Amino acid sequence: MGTRLEDLGMVHETDVLILGSGAAGCGAALAASEAGVRAMLVDKGKLESSGCLGGGNDHFMAVLNTGPENDSTQAAVDFFSGPVSGFSPAMIRQWVEVMPRMIRSLEDIGVEFIRNPDGTYLRTEGFGQPGNWWINIENGHRIKRRLGRRIRALGVDVVDNVMVTRLLTAGGRAAGALGYDIRDGTFHIFRAKAVVMALGNSANRATTNSTGNPFNTWHSPFNTGSQYVLAFDAGARLINLDVRQQATLIPKGFGCAGMNGINSSGAHELNALGERFMGRYHPGMENGPRREQIQATCQEQVIGNGPPFHMDMRHIDPDTLNHLQYVLMPGDKATFLDYCGQRGIDFAKYKMEVELSEIEFSGMIDCDDSFETSLPGLFNGCVFSTFSGSSCSGYIAARSASASFVAHPGLAEVDSQLAASERERVLRPLAVEGGLSSGRFETAIRQVMNYYMGYVRNAAGMETALDRLALIDSRKDTLSAATYHELMRANEARHLLAICRLVTLATLERKESGRSIYRRSDYPEKEKAFARVLCVENDNGSPRLQWL
Amino acid sequence: MPPVINEDKCIKCGLCAKYCAEDVFFGTRVKEYPTVAYPEECTHCNSCVEECPEGAVSLRIPFPMMLLYRPEWPKSGQ
Structure with a gap:
């Protein structure tokens, strides 16, 4: 006699299964809810605090087509597409199209996008981009709590504290997932018509910064690459594992960056000799592509011109610095001000010591313009990065997923022997x-x-x-x-x-x-x-x- | 920055443990003081501090950051 699924654990059925409840998963949940389909959001953390957004965020990237050429969809397409980006122009255009909608959804729940006196958004430049695409956010540490509560209120089924360990397929199509409760070991079986992968781009626990603590990281240390491993095991094609590896500078010993705000405010990075060295490496100086600043800092370190490295902001006007230190940086992570208290940091008076972060390993599940991966029924909710890129990717992926299963209306059977074997493996x-x-x-x-x-x-x-x-x-x-x-x-x-x-x-x-x-x-x-x-x-x- | 519980203020509601993304309060039960079972895994996201209705949770500066503490700072940072 075969094992019954119900005897192995809890069995769930839904239309769109969203794996990961960070920014991408939340964007996906909003889209599925708008589409009127049943959606289930699963994460090993808790919706109100999970993912990189759980600690907060201080900027939302938005190309708003307000008139100037550098604020246009075409400018975004030109900036983000390239031979190794993995993005098609159509993908980027959809991101830009969804941005204002996502901003409205976030403003509806009280996310505080900062506005100028004339009502326009306060936006700053960053990452060598051609326009001032980054809307500043106040009280950014509350975003995830607000988003989580909205998603529950919308009636999306939320399953907290379940780690997904395997995707299910049937007839060459994604059909669900298997996982278990991280607090009591209960096994969970999810049957779905489409699956959105929103488990996050950045795996940060493979290396450490100078503190040696793998949990003191730039992005969430909860993410150890499940997005890629689950998709790969299920047969979906991965791309860009070789180039989508990232790093940043962090305040010395503090595992959170905020360098977008610091660099774009006009800060100068200095080596141990007090030299502003970036000019030797890239004409964009500190505001060129981030990888150039990382490689340059690394090179200075190799030849002995550091450590220490400092960001010098003392020449910047006091209002900007006050905004940066006391509004933006704590919005990225509220504990920044505790760190400042500890180290006596005052941007207006002193240089701040920084260091190279851990390296985060990333990549992309290859997908088409509807964000469907090479495994039919499996959608990539993490095409783009950052709060904006993740939430909008999730939204687009779930929008496509919600439209996709019309042709595949039924739930596939789950092989109970396979489920039993997975249960044994994860609990072993x-x-x-x-x-x-x-x-x-x-x-x-x-x-x-x-x-x-x-x-x-x-x-x-x-x-x-x-x-x-x-x-x-x-x-x-x-x-x-x-x-x-x-x-x-x-x-x-x-x-x-x-x-x-x-x-x-x-x-x-x-x-x-x-x-x-x-x-x-x-x-x-x-x-x-x-x-x-x-x-x-x-x-x-x-x-x-x-x-x- | 692992959490420290002020037991004089704590009402044992368990919200800190419920909202912790890293599960550092593993083993905590409602109606008991929270247990910080895995302090070294705290990523100082501040959720426990945010969710505590009584202001009973604070985050402790971890040892690697304490190593950097210099009472004569900010003088040395000039």
């Missing part, structure tokens, strides 16, 4: 005695990634990294957990390892430098031949790389 660390703790397992991954996949890399190092990661992988069945909390960390660590292996493999193929935050010492130049997208596909359990 609870039964292993005297094995590797998730902490030690993760530390081993970080030792490899910090050492061989840092800001400067080469082929021999990356091949060694792959060898070491394979060794760690061979020990994953010895992962041991004493509590459900440790079980969650163990399952996160499995995902972290999987994404690190894929990212390292992909980076090895890109034999050039200059398109990401890292430099390859064996291939230091940018090469025209590599102005292409690299994709990774699951070939019977093994990754297969292909240039598109």
Whole structure:
């Protein structure tokens, strides 16, 4: 007699299953609600505090077509499209089209987009973009709470504290997901007509900043690459793991950045010699592409011109600095002012010491202009980055997902043997005695990634990294957990390892430098031949790389 | 910046544990003082501070940041 699904855990049925309740998942929930379909939002955190937006945000990127050429849809298309972006012009146009709608939704729930006396939005420049596209936000730390409460009020089904560990497919189409409650181990089976992947772009626990604490990170440390690992395992194609690796500068020891506001206010980055060195590296100085500032700071450090590095803002007018330090920065993370109190930081009076952050590993689930991935029925809610990019991507993905299942109206059957086997796999660390703790397992991954996949890399190092990661992988069945909390960390660590292996493999193929935050010492130049997208596909359990 | 609970103010409502995105209060039960079971995993998102109706939660400066503390600052930062 076969196992009944109901005996394995809780069975849920919905139209659009949204995995991840951060900014992207919330955008998806808004779209599904507008479309009038049943939607279910699942996250291992809690809706009101989950994801990178949980701590707050101080800027929302908005191209508003107000008249000037640099505030137009075309300007956004020109800026974001490129041979290795992974974005088509149609994708970018949809993002710009959704921006005002998302802003209205957010203003409706009380998100405080700051306005000038004439009623226009207070917007600043950033990231080398051609226009002042970043609307400043006040009380940004409250956004997620407000958004969460609105989504519950809209009647979207919310399942908090469930970690998704496997996608379900049927007949070559996404059909749901499997997961378990991180607090009591209850197994959950989700059956759905379409699935939106909104688990987040940034995996930050693979390396650390100088504090050595993997939870003191720029973006949420809760994210260990599930977006990519689940999609890859289910057969969806991944792209840009080799270039979409990011980093920033952070206030020394404080795991949150805010550099968009600092740089765009006109701050000067100084090395240990007191030199404003960015001019030697990029004409845009501190406001050029972020990867240029990261590589330049790294290079200054390698040659001994730092640490320390400082952001000097003392020449900027006091009103701007007051706004930056006491409105924008705490909006990104409320604890910034505690940090300032600790360190005696006053932008108007003193330079602020900064350091290179951890490296976050990212990528993209390849998708078409409707944000549907190469696995039919699976939609990518994390196409673009940042609060704006994530919430709008989620919105577009769920809008498409809501329209997609008309042709596939039924729920697919779930293989109960497969579900039983997954349940056994994810709970197994609870039964292993005297094995590797998730902490030690993760530390081993970080030792490899910090050492061989840092800001400067080469082929021999990356091949060694792959060898070491394979060794760690061979020990994953010895992962041991004493509590459900440790079980969650163990399952996160499995995902972290999987994404690190894929990212390292992909980076090895890109034999050039200059398109990401890292430099390859064996291939230091940018090469025209590599102005292409690299994709990774699951070939019977093994990754297969292909240039598109 | 792991949370510190002021037991004089805490009403044992459990909201801090319920809203923590990193589950650092694992094992906490309603009607008992919250347990900060995994303090090193706190990412100082401030949710517990925000949600506490009694102002009973504050965040402690962690050791790596304490190492950076210099009483003579801001002089040395000039």
